[in-house]
Amino acid sequence: MSTCEATIQQLFPPAHDRISWPEKSGITKIPYSIFSDRGVYEEEQEKIFKGPVWNYLCLEEEIPAPGDIRTTWVGETPVIVSRDHDGKLHAMVNRCAHKGALVCLKESDNRKSLTCIYHAWNYDLSGQLKSIAFEKGVVGKGGMPPNFDVSQHRLQPLRITSLYGLIFGTFSEATKPIEEYLGQKMSAFMKRNLDRPLKVLGKHSQVIHNNWKLYAENVRDSYHATLLHTFYTAFKVNRLDMDGGIILADDKWHHISYSKRNTHKLDEEYSSADVHSAKYKSSLAAPELIASWEEFEDGITHSIQTVFPNLVIQYTLNSLAIRYFVPRGVDKTELFWLFLGDKSDTDEQEHMRVMQSNLTGAAGLVALEDGCINSFVQRGTKTSPNESSFVEMGGTVAESNESSRATETSVRGFWYGYRNIMGFN
Ligand code: FES
Numbered sequence: 001m002s003t004c005e006a007t008i009q010q011l012f013p014p015a016h017d018r019i020s021w022p023e024k025s026g027i028t029k030i031p032y033s034i035f036s037d038r039g040v041y042e043e044e045q046e047k048i049f050k051g052p053v054w055n056y057l058c059l060e061e062e063i064p065a066p067g068d069i070r071t072t073w074v075g076e077t078p079v080i081v082s083r084d085h086d087g088k089l090h091a092m093v094n095r096c097a098h099k100g101a102l103v104c105l106k107e108s109d110n111r112k113s114l115t116c117i118y119h120a121w122n123y124d125l126s127g128q129l130k131s132i133a134f135e136k137g138v139v140g141k142g143g144m145p146p147n148f149d150v151s152q153h154r155l156q157p158l159r160i161t162s163l164y165g166l167i168f169g170t171f172s173e174a175t176k177p178i179e180e181y182l183g184q185k186m187s188a189f190m191k192r193n194l195d196r197p198l199k200v201l202g203k204h205s206q207v208i209h210n211n212w213k214l215y216a217e218n219v220r221d222s223y224h225a226t227l228l229h230t231f232y233t234a235f236k237v238n239r240l241d242m243d244g245g246i247i248l249a250d251d252k253w254h255h256i257s258y259s260k261r262n263t264h265k266l267d268e269e270y271s272s273a274d275v276h277s278a279k280y281k282s283s284l285a286a287p288e289l290i291a292s293w294e295e296f297e298d299g300i301t302h303s304i305q306t307v308f309p310n311l312v313i314q315y316t317l318n319s320l321a322i323r324y325f326v327p328r329g330v331d332k333t334e335l336f337w338l339f340l341g342d343k344s345d346t347d348e349q350e351h352m353r354v355m356q357s358n359l360t361g362a363a364g365l366v367a368l369e370d371g372c373i374n375s376f377v378q379r380g381t382k383t384s385p386n387e388s389s390f391v392e393m394g395g396t397v398a399e400s401n402e403s404s405r406a407t408e409t410s411v412r413g414f415w416y417g418y419r420n421i422m423g424f425n
């Protein structure tokens, strides 16, 4: 290390030297400063989002035709995903090779090529520079130096891969092939839900006022659904007294939580607990809101699958959705939802999926509570950087548990992966 680098490290020590974790290698007490520290947030952009991970980018189905493009983000970095005229997929940073302006401004488009509006540098759909305006000057004067070579300039590419219609991108050469990254169990469950001709039924996004990791925790927190989401409990969509379990990936970064609605039996412990919505005797005036059909033979009627760092695959009743979340600042996150159907659905089945989409999302009957509760945690913790959470429901380790979801095992799994990638171990 040079003297200069050593001085920078002294002035700006990395998070793992600066943030004190309550227990060495522990995953049951999470320091609150991790959710509000600006330096940690910036380090995550490099070590996580630009690190050895596959970031979800978009669906192949969103860019089906040659010339289709879609803009998105990897962490805070703006990214373009394109399908070139030969049908090949590409991803590149949305940052002009001239002076860094955004090149694509729309969320989706169809273009012959990509032209930056600032000085008209023009790129092909793989991001390679093809031409620039006034290269030879104007009326014989000005222009680029004689040794200027368009082939030496391009939009910074990302490595990409596709699995079951989902396109992922990475900045790192160290990222493993996607099947290895996910592991056999995770990729088999993705296949169950997504390996079919997908159709986008609708999409929306919401800004939530919390650090991105609080959402990553929240979707792995299997035991809050029965308590916070009163609609699920009251109308028996998903409760802890249904059979279900948690499966963690071998490296613990990703998880699956699942339940089987048809196995519901009222548990005495559950009914006597202080879970008010479990005692509701009401019924829905419009039961068609959650009308569903048995789509799979495994009996699973609700599942949440996460792929580290930013992807969630939801299957509730028949509501199949992709959620992905983008950090917008240390205490701000944008959560995107894509509701999906199967191209072979009957009109009635598609109608059921659309009706069920009322359960989740910013204005939904259930998921609005998550946006709200995460901001409560952000607000509750930001002035207590030296305190920590207590995450011991279901034990202190991060292991699969196929007999109960009254556990925080997958939350601990997230922190295991996070500590590892951020160098906290
Ligand atoms: S910044 Fe894009 S052409 Fe100048």
Ligand SMILES: [Fe+2]
Pocket (backbone or CB within 6 Å): 218, 224, 225, 229, 367, 370
């Ligand atoms: Fe929730």
